[in-house]
Amino acid sequence: MGRYLLRRGLAALLVILGVITIIFLVVRVIPGDPASVLLGTFATPELLAEQRAKMGLDRPLVTQYGLFVRQALLGDWGRSYHEGKDAFPLVVERLPATMELAAASIVLSTMLSFVLGSIAARWVQSPVDQAIGTLSLIGQAIPNFWLGLVLILIFARRLHWLPSFGRDTFWHLVLPTVTLSVQFIGVMTRLIRAGILETMGQDFVRTARAKGVAEAAVLAHHVYRNMMIPVITMLGLQLGALFGGVVVLETVFAWPGLGRLIVTAINNRDYPVVQAAVTFAALAVVLLNVLVDVAYAYLDPRIRYA
Amino acid sequence: MSGDASTLSARPAEPEVRASRPITATRKGRRVVVTGIAVVFVTLVGLLGPAVVPYNPLEVRLEERLKPPGSALSDGRVVWFGTDQLGRDLVGQVIHGARVSILVAASTVVIAGSTGTALGLLAGYYGGAIDTVLMGLVDLQLAFPPLLLAILIAAMIGPSVGNVILTLSVIRWAVFARLVRGSVLSLREKEFVEAARALGARHARVMARHILRNILTPIVILATLQIALQMLAEAALSFLGLGIPYPLPSWGVTISQGRDYLNNAWWIATIPGAVMTITVLCVGLFGDAVRDYLDPRFGY
Numbered sequence: 001m002g003r004y005l006l007r008r009g010l011a012a013l014l015v016i017l018g019v020i021t022i023i024f025l026v027v028r029v030i031p032g033d034p035a036s037v038l039l040g041t042f043a044t045p046e047l048l049a050e051q052r053a054k055m056g057l058d059r060p061l062v063t064q065y066g067l068f069v070r071q072a073l074l075g076d077w078g079r080s081y082h083e084g085k086d087a088f089p090l091v092v093e094r095l096p097a098t099m100e101l102a103a104a105s106i107v108l109s110t111m112l113s114f115v116l117g118s119i120a121a122r123w124v125q126s127p128v129d130q131a132i133g134t135l136s137l138i139g140q141a142i143p144n145f146w147l148g149l150v151l152i153l154i155f156a157r158r159l160h161w162l163p164s165f166g167r168d169t170f171w172h173l174v175l176p177t178v179t180l181s182v183q184f185i186g187v188m189t190r191l192i193r194a195g196i197l198e199t200m201g202q203d204f205v206r207t208a209r210a211k212g213v214a215e216a217a218v219l220a221h222h223v224y225r226n227m228m229i230p231v232i233t234m235l236g237l238q239l240g241a242l243f244g245g246v247v248v249l250e251t252v253f254a255w256p257g258l259g260r261l262i263v264t265a266i267n268n269r270d271y272p273v274v275q276a277a278v279t280f281a282a283l284a285v286v287l288l289n290v291l292v293d294v295a296y297a298y299l300d301p302r303i304r305y306a
Numbered sequence: 307m308s309g310d311a312s313t314l315s316a317r318p319a320e321p322e323v324r325a326s327r328p329i330t331a332t333r334k335g336r337r338v339v340v341t342g343i344a345v346v347f348v349t350l351v352g353l354l355g356p357a358v359v360p361y362n363p364l365e366v367r368l369e370e371r372l373k374p375p376g377s378a379l380s381d382g383r384v385v386w387f388g389t390d391q392l393g394r395d396l397v398g399q400v401i402h403g404a405r406v407s408i409l410v411a412a413s414t415v416v417i418a419g420s421t422g423t424a425l426g427l428l429a430g431y432y433g434g435a436i437d438t439v440l441m442g443l444v445d446l447q448l449a450f451p452p453l454l455l456a457i458l459i460a461a462m463i464g465p466s467v468g469n470v471i472l473t474l475s476v477i478r479w480a481v482f483a484r485l486v487r488g489s490v491l492s493l494r495e496k497e498f499v500e501a502a503r504a505l506g507a508r509h510a511r512v513m514a515r516h517i518l519r520n521i522l523t524p525i526v527i528l529a530t531l532q533i534a535l536q537m538l539a540e541a542a543l544s545f546l547g548l549g550i551p552y553p554l555p556s557w558g559v560t561i562s563q564g565r566d567y568l569n570n571a572w573w574i575a576t577i578p579g580a581v582m583t584i585t586v587l588c589v590g591l592f593g594d595a596v597r598d599y600l601d602p603r604f605g606y
Contacts, residue, residue, distance in 0.1 A: 018446035026458050137594075141587035143538055145545050146561050146579030153568050153576065237448075244453025248542045252565075263546055266461040278458045282450050289449075 004297050004304040012290045017069070019282045024068045027275055028061070072279070078272030082265070087276040091258065095280060097167055098257030101176055102239075102246055102284075109181035109188060110235070116185070117192025118219075124197060132189060139186030144245050148179040148252040165254035176253045180245050184238060191234050195227035202226070225300075232296045236289045243285050258284075334599045341592035348585050352408045355401035367393030372571045388573040391563065396573065400581050402555040407585070410470055410550075411536040417475040419529045422482025427513050429483065430490025441487065447480040453539060460548035470549045474536055485528055489521040523600050530593035534586045541582060557582045 052058050056067050071077070077087040120132040155175060156164030163172050199205065200223060208218045247259030254260065258281050265273035297304045329335040370379050370393035378384050387396035429440040447455070459473045493499060494517070502516050543549030544558025552559055557578045564575025 015446070015449045019450055022446060022450055022455070023458070026455070026462060137590060138583070138587060141534065141538075141590050142583050143541050143545075143557075143561075143579060143586070145542060145558075146575070146582065149561065149565060149568065149575045150579070153572055157569055240449075240451035241453070243451045244457075244542070247454060247457060248546060251546060262457065266457070266546075266548065271462075274458065274461055278454055281454055285451050286449060 001298065001304060005294065008290060008293055008297070012286055015286050016283060019279065019286065020069055020072050021065075023072075023275055023279050023282075024065055027271070028057075028064060028068070077276035077279075080265075080270050080273045082268040082270040082273070087272040090273060091261065091276045091280050094256065094258045094261045094277070095284070097255060098243075098246055098250070098259065098281070099284065100167075101173070101180065101250070101255060101257060102242060102288075104173055104177040105180040105184065105242065105246075106235075106239075108177055109184040112181070113185045113188035113192055116189045118196060120189065120193040121196035121200070124193075129193075132193075136186040136189040139182045142182060144179055144183055145248045145252050147182060148175070148249055151175050151179055152252075167256055176249055176255055179252075180242065180249055183245065184242060187238060188231070188234070192227070192231055195230055196223055199223045199227045228296065229300070232292060236292050239285050239288050239292075243281050247281065329599075332599075334595065337595040338592070338599045341588060341595045344588040345592045348404060348588060349408055351401060352404035356405065359395075359398050359401050362394075365394065369393065372567065372574075374571075375573050375577070387577045388571070390560070390574050391567055391571070396560075396577055399555045399560050400557070400578050403557040403560060403578060404581070404585060406467070406550055406554065406556045407537050407540055407582070410467070410474065410540045411533045411589075413471050414474040414478065414536050415529050415532050417471070418478035419482050419525065419532075421475070422479035423486045423518075423525055425479070426483035426486030427490055427518060430487035431494060431509070431513050431517065437487070440483065444480040444483050444487075447477075448484070452477040453542060456539060456543060457546065457548060460543055465548055465551040467550060467554070470540060470543060473543070474539055477539070478532060478536070481532070482525065482528060485524055486521060489524055490517055493517050493520055527593070527597045527600060530596050531590075534590040534593060537582070537586050537589065 049058075056064055059067075075088045077091070079085065080087050080090055083090065116132050116136070120129040123129055152164040152175065155162045162174050163169075164175065166172055204226075205218060205222050208222050209215075213222075246257065247262055249255070250257045250259035251263050258277050262274055262277045262281070265271075265277065330339055367389075370385075370389050371391055373379065373385055373389040373393075375386060375388040375396075376384065377388070379389075383395075385395050385397065387400060389395055390399065425440050429437040456473050456477050459476060460469065463469045463472070499512060499516055502512050507516075540549055541556070541558035541561070544556040545562045546558075547562070549558055550556035560578045561575050564571070564573075564578070567574050
């Protein structure tokens with residue numbers, strides 16, 4: 001396990017460096033001059049040159065990259081143009097809200113997709129299976145920001161059952177979590193159903209049944225344990241999509257997390273905050289992926305020694 | 307794909323033609339046809355609709371604002387989807403939105419698909435340093451949440467139709483590159499590739515005529531499945547104000563504006579989204595049908 005942790009940790013570090021590199025490439029290499037953005041309409045050629053020198057933009061790209069990585073690792077993400085505070089603490093402050101929403105959605109959607117996927121696989125090709133299949137396709141096709149608005153319209157504005165925006169009580173978490181989970185459930189249900197069906201056809205399942213293991217035990221000990229690998233892999237891949245969804249939905253539900261910070265900062269042209277917040281959201285995905293992998297390697301020795 | 311004599315000829319490896327059985331002979335084939343018709347219909351409405359439904363995004367008719375679906379305007383015209391906060395007909399907006407959505411989704415899949423295919427082909431065929439560098443980039447990009455990357459790029463380059471296409475192409479090439487590289491690796495060592503090389507075919511020719519032709523199926527399948535994803539991504543960007551710039555009609559923009567009128571004009575936000583869901587669903591069903599028809603084992 002120790003060696004696996006080390007290997008996985010090193011891989012994660014590489015990915016983190018990669019994330020920072022992508023941010024650097026997008027921010028510095030795409031046409032457009034951060035210095036002139038910062039100065040806005042006040043830019044004179046002299047001021048611009050001075051600002052560029054101050055930001056290190058007149059140095060070679062490789063030097064800039066080195067500086068960028070160093071500052072990123074030291075937590076120096078520049079100051080918010082808009083709020084006049086350091087970008088880093090602004091972002092850290094927002095992280096818990098986003099993680100709360102993401103975690104709630106992961107839990108809800110994983111549980112529901114297991115139930116739905118198992119039902120569909122148990123009665124495969126039946127009307128129930130087909131209904132679940134259709135629903136999960138629709139779930140993947142619905143634009144989540146629109147679904148959010150529709151749920152707000154129904155449950156908050158018309159029925160007055162749930163609050164429509166903000167982060168205060170448990171009830172505030174319900175609508176955003178459900179909205180965020182719908183797409184995820186669609187993807188995962190199909191995957192889990194396929195995983196169960198594939199594993200059911202394996203020799204070891206037949207053997208287990210032949211030696212008289214009860215069907216429930218066959219499912220729990222033989223089928224589920226063995227179909228988890230593709231499911232966990234997919235879960236990891238979907239985390240990225242989930243975070244994309246969080247960014248959009250936080251705007252819909254006025255949820256005070258990273259996503260809302262990103263959108264507000266973009267509207268204010270507050271680029272240091274945009275950079276820091278996007279980096280953090282991406283890092284959160286990387287770290288969650290590591291957690292998922294490690295948890296699974298702990299449960300399944302085959303992963304550790306692969 | 308065995309190394310028999312026919313594959314050694316100058317015109318190699320035509321994709322295996324299924325016996326003359328019509329596509330409608332099987333259930334899977336019929337699904338492709340039915341869903342395909344739905345997709346063609348939506349595309350035609352998007353392309354031709356503007357010619358049929360008069361709609362000017364800049365025309366403001368405040369006296370007709372916030373009319374519910376099905377009501378008649380002062381000139382006797384019936385607005386089936388209602389009007390928005392500026393008195394514009396939502397049918398027109400939805401159709402123009404479909405047009406933008408299809409344009410963006412199709413062009414980004416073509417751009418990302420061909421770039422990714424070319425790079426994946428190079429990486430898989432040559433291996434070595436090219437492979438290491440390109441696949442390193444692919445891994446990096448796949449580790450980055452795609453919509454987040456799109457938001458970052460779009461924020462930096464500003465909203466415009468061209469920029470949306472650029473942004474959404476950038477976030478999807480890696481998926482194609484990885485798929486193509488994997489397929490190339492398994493083909494590269496086949497006898498017919500070796501034979502083509504032995505006959506003196508240059509690398510470019512081998513890649514284009516012998517390898518690419520044999521991996522078109524998974525590429526087509528992936529491309530069809532990606533179109534629905536790109537439609538959703540475009541709408542999300544536009545909803546956040548980072549995609550199609552106002553006043554160009556786009557589903558995301560219309561829904562975002564309807565947000566402020568949820569209490570007194572529910573139709574502005576809900577109807578375009580419902581149309582969009584149905585469209586994306588049709589495209590998704592078509593993608594699934596194509597996958598099941600061409601290769602039942604192909605997983606994405």
